[in-house]
Amino acid sequence: MGIVRRQSFLNSISFYFGMxxxxxxxxxxxxxxxxxxxxxxxLIQILLAYSIVIATFTTIGIPKIFIRYFPAIKHKGQxxxxxxxxxxxxxxxxxxxYLLFKSQIFEILNASSLLKENFFYIILLVFFIxxxxxxxxxxxxxxSASTPVFINEVxxxxxxxxxxxxxxxxxxxxxxxxxxxxxxxxLKFIILLFIQHRNKRISFTLSxxxxxxxxxxxYGFFVLLGGVSVLIVTRIDMMMLASLLNLEQxxxxxxxxxxxxxxxxxxxxxxxISLPLISQACEKNEIDKIQSLxxxxxxxxxxxxxxxxxxVWLNIDDIFSLLPEKFSxxxxxxxxxxxxxxxxxxSGLNGEIIINSKFYRYDLYSNIFLVFLTxxxxxxFIQKFGIDGAAMATAISxxxxxxxxxxxxxxxxxxxxxxxxxxxxxxxLVILYITINKLPSLSFPLVxxxxxxFVAIIIFTPSLYLLNLSEDITSFLNELRSxxxx
Numbered sequence: 001m002g003i004v005r006r007q008s009f010l011n012s013i014s015f016y017f018g019m020x021x022x023x024x025x026x027x028x029x030x031x032x033x034x035x036x037x038x039x040x041x042x043l044i045q046i047l048l049a050y051s052i053v054i055a056t057f058t059t060i061g062i063p064k065i066f067i068r069y070f071p072a073i074k075h076k077g078q079x080x081x082x083x084x085x086x087x088x089x090x091x092x093x094x095x096x097x098y099l100l101f102k103s104q105i106f107e108i109l110n111a112s113s114l115l116k117e118n119f120f121y122i123i124l125l126v127f128f129i130x131x132x133x134x135x136x137x138x139x140x141x142x143x144s145a146s147t148p149v150f151i152n153e154v155x156x157x158x159x160x161x162x163x164x165x166x167x168x169x170x171x172x173x174x175x176x177x178x179x180x181x182x183x184x185x186x187l188k189f190i191i192l193l194f195i196q197h198r199n200k201r202i203s204f205t206l207s208x209x210x211x212x213x214x215x216x217x218x219y220g221f222f223v224l225l226g227g228v229s230v231l232i233v234t235r236i237d238m239m240m241l242a243s244l245l246n247l248e249q250x251x252x253x254x255x256x257x258x259x260x261x262x263x264x265x266x267x268x269x270x271x272x273i274s275l276p277l278i279s280q281a282c283e284k285n286e287i288d289k290i291q292s293l294x295x296x297x298x299x300x301x302x303x304x305x306x307x308x309x310x311x312v313w314l315n316i317d318d319i320f321s322l323l324p325e326k327f328s329x330x331x332x333x334x335x336x337x338x339x340x341x342x343x344x345x346x347s348g349l350n351g352e353i354i355i356n357s358k359f360y361r362y363d364l365y366s367n368i369f370l371v372f373l374t375x376x377x378x379x380x381f382i383q384k385f386g387i388d389g390a391a392m393a394t395a396i397s398x399x400x401x402x403x404x405x406x407x408x409x410x411x412x413x414x415x416x417x418x419x420x421x422x423x424x425x426x427x428x429l430v431i432l433y434i435t436i437n438k439l440p441s442l443s444f445p446l447v448x449x450x451x452x453x454f455v456a457i458i459i460f461t462p463s464l465y466l467l468n469l470s471e472d473i474t475s476f477l478n479e480l481r482s483x484x485x486x
Contacts, residue, residue, distance in 0.1 A: 014146065018153025019265050025161050026258040031324050033168035034251065038326070040174055042247030043114055044181070045254045049235045051125035056228050058090030059130045061220035063137035064227065068356055069216060070141040071280055077205030082216070083138075084204065087130050098123050110243045121182055128189040135192045140276055142201055151188050159184040222364045223355060229367030230351075233374045233397045237390035240378045245386065253387040256330025259312060259319065260337030260391075263305040264345065275352050282356040290353055291415045298348030298417030299425065299470050305345040306429040307460050309338050311453040314436055318445035333391040340395035343402060348417035350405040359412045366404040370397055421469045428467070432460055 034041035062083050073079050098105065098120075106116055136148040160181065167177040196202050238257075241250050281289040312319070312334065320328040354363040374397040381389030410416050436456055442448040461477075468474050 014150040014153045016265060018157050019262055021154070021157040021161055022258065023262070025157065025164060026255055027319070027323060029161060029164045029168060030251075031255060031327050033164055035324050037174070038251035039112075039114060039247040041254065042242065042250030043118060044178070045238060045250055046115060046242050046247065047118060047121055047125065047182070049238050050122045051129055053228065053231050053235055054094055054122065055126045055130035055133065056231050057224070058094050058126055059087045059133060059224075060090050060217075061222075061224035061227065062086050063133045064223040064355060065216055065220045066134065066137040067141055067276055067279055068219065068223075071276075071283055073211070075205060075210040077203045078207055078209070078211050080138075080202055081204045081206055082208060082211060082213075083134050087134055091127050091130060094126055095123055109239075112242070112247060114247065115242070118178065121178070125182060125185055128185050132185070132189045132192060135189070135196055138196055138201055139192070142199075145275075147195060148192055151192055155191070156184050156188050159187065219360065222360050226355065226360070226363045226367045229364075229371050230401075232371050233394070233401060236374050237378055237382075237394045240375075240382055241387065241390055244379070244382050249387055252327055252330050253333060253390060255323065255327050256333035256387070257337055257391070259330075260334040261341055263308045263312070263338060264341050265308075275356075278349060278352050279356045282353070282358075287413060287415065290413070294348045294350070294353060294409075294415055294417045295419060296470075296472055298346055299419070299421055300472055301345035301348065302342070302422065302425050303464060303470055303473060305342055306425065307432075307456065309342050310429055310433050310436075310460075311456050312338060314433065314452045314456065315449040318441075318448050321445045330387060332388050336388070336391035336395040340398040344398050346417070346422065347402040347406060350402065350409055350417070353413075353415075354405060354408060357413070359408065362408045362412070363405065366401070366408070370401050370404070373397060373400065421467075424467060425469050428460070428463055428469075432456060432463075435459070 030041050031038075066079065066083050069079060070076070102119075105111075106119070109115075111119065132148075132152075136152075139145065139148050163177065163181045163184070166172065167174070167181075172180075238250055238253065241253055278290065278293060281293070316331060316334060320331060351363065354360055374393065377393035377396055378390060381393045383389070385392065406416060436452055436459070439452065439455065442451055464470070465474060465477050
C-alpha cells in the first residue's frame with residue numbers, strides 16, 4: 001500500500017485543492033457572473049456534458065484498454081500506435097456525423113437556439129478531451145497518476161477561475177469568453193502531451209502484428225459500453241433538463257449537484273492510483289490482494305466522504321445563503337445526490353475490479369439495463385418534480401448500479417467490501433450529525449460553516465482513531481503525530 005498511499009496523498013492534495021477552486025467557481029463566481037444570464041452557465045455545462053459523453057465513444061475504450069493490457073504486452077510500441085489511431089478514427093467519424101446530420105441532431109436534442117449556435121465547440125472538445133484521457137491512461141500505467149490529476153483538477157480550474165473573473169468584471173463579452181474558456185481544455189492536453197514526451201513514455205511501432213486485436217477490441221467493446229453507460233447515468237439528468245426544461249434550470253441544478261457530488265473527491269484520488277494495481281492483481285488472479293484493496297477503499301472512502309457529507313448537510317442553508325436567491329431551489333438536490341454518492345463510495349472499487357477481471361461482461365449487462373432505467377426515471381421525475389426529480393432519478397440509478405456490482409463480485413469472486421467497521425462508521429456519522437445539529441448557530445453564514453465543520457472534525461478524528469476504524473488512516477495519524485512530536 002506504500003505506492004497507493006503516497007500517490008493517493010499527492011492526488012488528494014490536487015483533488016482537494018481543485019475542489020476548493022471548483023467550489024469558489026461554482027458557488028461564488030459562476031452564479032454571480034451569470035446572475036443575469038444563467039442560461040449561459042447552463043450552456044457551458046451542456047457543451048462539456050455532451051463533449052465528455054461523445055469523447056468516450058470516440059476513444060472506443062482505449063484508455064481502459066491501455067491500462068488493462070500494458071503490464072502484459074511486451075511490444076508496447078504497438079499498443080501506443082493502437083492507442084493513437086483508434087481515437088483518431090473515432091473523432092473523424094464523430095465529425096463526419098455532425099456535418100452530415102446536423103439538423104437531425106438538433107431536432108432530436110430539442111436544442112435551443114443558443115445551443116445550436118455553439119454546438120460545433122462540442123466537436124472540437126471531443127478531440128482534446130478524448131486524447132487527454134489516453135494520455136492520462138499512459139501516465140497512470142507508469143504509476144504517475146498525480147500528474148494528470150494535478151493538470152485537470154488544479155491547473156484547469158485555476159485557468160477557469162481566471163477567465164470567469166475577467167468575464168465577471170466585464171473585460172470581454174460572452175462569445176469571446178466562451179472561446180478562451182474552452183481553450184483551457186486544449187491547453188491541458190498540450191501540457192500533458194509535452195510531459196509524456198519529455199519523460200520518453202511514448203514510442204510508436206507502426207504495426208499491430210503482435211497484438212491480439214480480437215481479444216483487445218472485444219474487451220474494449222464491453223468496456224466502452226460500460227463506460228458510456230456510467231457517463232449516461234451521471235450526465236443524462238443535465239442533458240434531459242436542457243431538453244425537457246431549459247438551460248437556466250441546468251444552471252441551478254449544476255450548482256446543487258456540485259455541492260452534493262463534492263464528497264466523491266476522496267474516491268477519485270484512491271481509484272486513480274489503485275487501478276493499475278488492481279489490473280496487476282487481476283492479471284495474476286491474486287484474490288486476497290483484490291479483497292484487501294476492495295475493503296480498504298470502501299472504509300476509507302466511507303469515512304472521508306461521510307465526514308464531508310455531514311459537514312455539507314449541517315451547513316446547507318448557510319451555503320445557499322451565499323448564492324443568489326434563485327439558486328436555492330437546489331437544496332434537496334444536494335441531499336439526494338450526496339446520499340447516493342456516499343453509498344457509491346462505501347461500495348469501494350467495485351467497478352475497477354469488475355472491469356479488470358474476466359467477469360467484465362457482467363458489468364456491461366447491468367449497465368445496459370441501468371441506462372434504460374436512468375432515462376425512464378429522469379423522463380418521469382423531471383417532468384413531475386423539476387430539478388429535484390433529476391436528482392431523485394440519478395440517486396436511484398447510482399444505488400441500483402452499485403448494488404448490481406456488489407452482487408456480481410460476491411457471486412463470482414466471493415468478495416465484498418463491508419465489515420463490522422462499516423456499521424460502526426455509519427453509527428458514528430449519525431451520532432456526529434445529531435450532536436452538532438443541536439449546537440446553536442452563529443449570525444454570519446460563513447463563520448457558522450467554519451465553526452460547525454471545525455467541531456465535526458475535532459469530534460470525529462479522535463473518535464475514528466480510538467475505534468481504529470481504518471488501518472490506513474490510523475497509520476497516517478500515527479505518522480503525523482510522530483513527525484509533530486519530533
